[in-house]
Amino acid sequence: QSVLTQPPSVSGAPGQRVTISCTGSSSNIGAGYDVHWYQQLPGTAPKVLIYGNINRPSGVPDRFSGSKSGTSASLAITGLQAEDEADYYCQSYDSSLSGYVFGTGTKVTVL
């Protein structure tokens, strides 16, 4: 059972901007733990998209950006491209569970 809540799906036309929310609680995001985002293309392993709330690993386009406020975080994709069709997961640490927690996952569809 996921502790972090995401919308099941979001969609947009090529070139548009979409955002994915990630809602947690006072024992994870609200406790100050960072939020990280992963992209999982069909049939592949996840890869880190954003770490430490706002940071992009080398090679990740600056079309992807992250933010965090209170008990929530968001991932924004600007200039949506066909290759962005994937599942996206947020992740943080939960102090009451003493472990990592993932979001429920969001499927991004490019119309």
Next chain:
Amino acid sequence: EVQLVESGGGLVQPGGSLRVSCVVSGFRFSNYWMSWVRQAPGKGLEWVANIKQDGSEQYYVDSVKGRFIISRDNAENSLYLQMNSLRAEDTAMYFCARDRAWEYYVDYWGQGTLVTVSS
């Protein structure tokens, strides 16, 4: 280049045991925590367990505590997950991942090994 290669998955009966392995290369294995993350078919990601650099600390998700054991062999650059008393709900792809525990996330993932628990 960082590489993580899992092996050992397969079909096992409920109540049975299985050990999955992960061999890593491209980084100093003994310097990093390591994690296992699983994904049931068509479902989301679930962190399973992680282990400290020297193996002295391990943490588990509640659903596997007392049944799964994470271990490592730094001389062999290998990570293991011993799974006992397996249940149908343990059916999943099991990913090995390099763990940046001081920043609370995993940064490199293997391609996974599939464990199916069924009679």
